[in-house]
Amino acid sequence: MLSRAVTFLEKYLLSLFFMCFAFQEIRVLFVRLPLFAEQRALALGSTGLFAIVVKHVLLLAFTFFAGATLLMNRPAVRPPQSVRDVGIPLLATFFQYTFALHAVVPRVLTHNLMPVEYRNEAAAAALVVSVAGYGVAAWSVLSLGRSFSLLVAVRNVVHGGPYRYVRHPMYLGYILSFVGIMIGAFSVFSIALTAAYVGVTIYRATLEENALGGYSGEYYAYAARTGFLLQRLRVAAG
Numbered sequence: 001m002l003s004r005a006v007t008f009l010e011k012y013l014l015s016l017f018f019m020c021f022a023f024q025e026i027r028v029l030f031v032r033l034p035l036f037a038e039q040r041a042l043a044l045g046s047t048g049l050f051a052i053v054v055k056h057v058l059l060l061a062f063t064f065f066a067g068a069t070l071l072m073n074r075p076a077v078r079p080p081q082s083v084r085d086v087g088i089p090l091l092a093t094f095f096q097y098t099f100a101l102h103a104v105v106p107r108v109l110t111h112n113l114m115p116v117e118y119r120n121e122a123a124a125a126a127l128v129v130s131v132a133g134y135g136v137a138a139w140s141v142l143s144l145g146r147s148f149s150l151l152v153a154v155r156n157v158v159h160g161g162p163y164r165y166v167r168h169p170m171y172l173g174y175i176l177s178f179v180g181i182m183i184g185a186f187s188v189f190s191i192a193l194t195a196a197y198v199g200v201t202i203y204r205a206t207l208e209e210n211a212l213g214g215y216s217g218e219y220y221a222y223a224a225r226t227g228f229l230l231q232r233l234r235v236a237a238g
Contacts, residue, residue: 006080010070010151014093018067025060029053051127058134065141069148078154078215085152088207092174092200093150098193099181105189114186126184133176136162140170152207154215157222165231167222168205172229175201205229 080086102110114122141148143161162169175198182194205228212219226232 006086006151007076009086010149010153011073012071014150015067015070018063018070022060022063022067025056025063028056029060051131055127055131055134058131058138062134062138062141065138066148069141069144069146070150073146073148074155076149076153076155078211080151080153081211085207085211088200088204089151092197092204095193095197095200096178099190102185102189109189109192110185110187112186113188122183122186126180126182128180129183130177130180133173133178133180135173136176137170137173140173144170152204152211154211157212157216157219159222164226166227166229167209168229171201171205175229202229 112119140162143163144158147155147158149155166172178194178197182190209219209223213223
């Protein structure tokens, strides 16, 4: 019964959520593209607006393919085994919306700590980091294909694309997008949220590693030659 409920949640409800998100990104692009054509690029100039458009294109690609693959993904050979296998991924997935609390948090916690003279550079850096994060996340979900899953479940061990280098490139992309937000709104609140998100994401990745390792001994050999979130440095033999 639990397995059927979890399957319904991931396959239909979460896929619908991502598709709605993709539709929202299309609406955003319809607003941004005319601005780009007119070279009205707000504070960051035309290059900044181009980067913003690229970010939304990547978000559209990620959310569309995430929704589509959740709808069409193959059955799990090892479905979620506990409430933790469902709850932690859902917490991580929707964690970004905690930034909406910015409006109700005391101002002393949301005050931008970045010196005024560096805020334009910080905004540009935040945009670059966010674009990189969304790019990595989109590449990862495309590489996973029908093995993509939000919950802690096992479908197949993927070695291609960014998974050749690290075991959790999608989560690396998520973390980069959070870091981008933190740089752009450099406050005690954004720093605390980003730190909490990194902790939840690492725990989520550890749960997945335990599930994958229990399913396939091959996974440990794969883990030995790849990094967790960052590629391992290899020292050339002398």
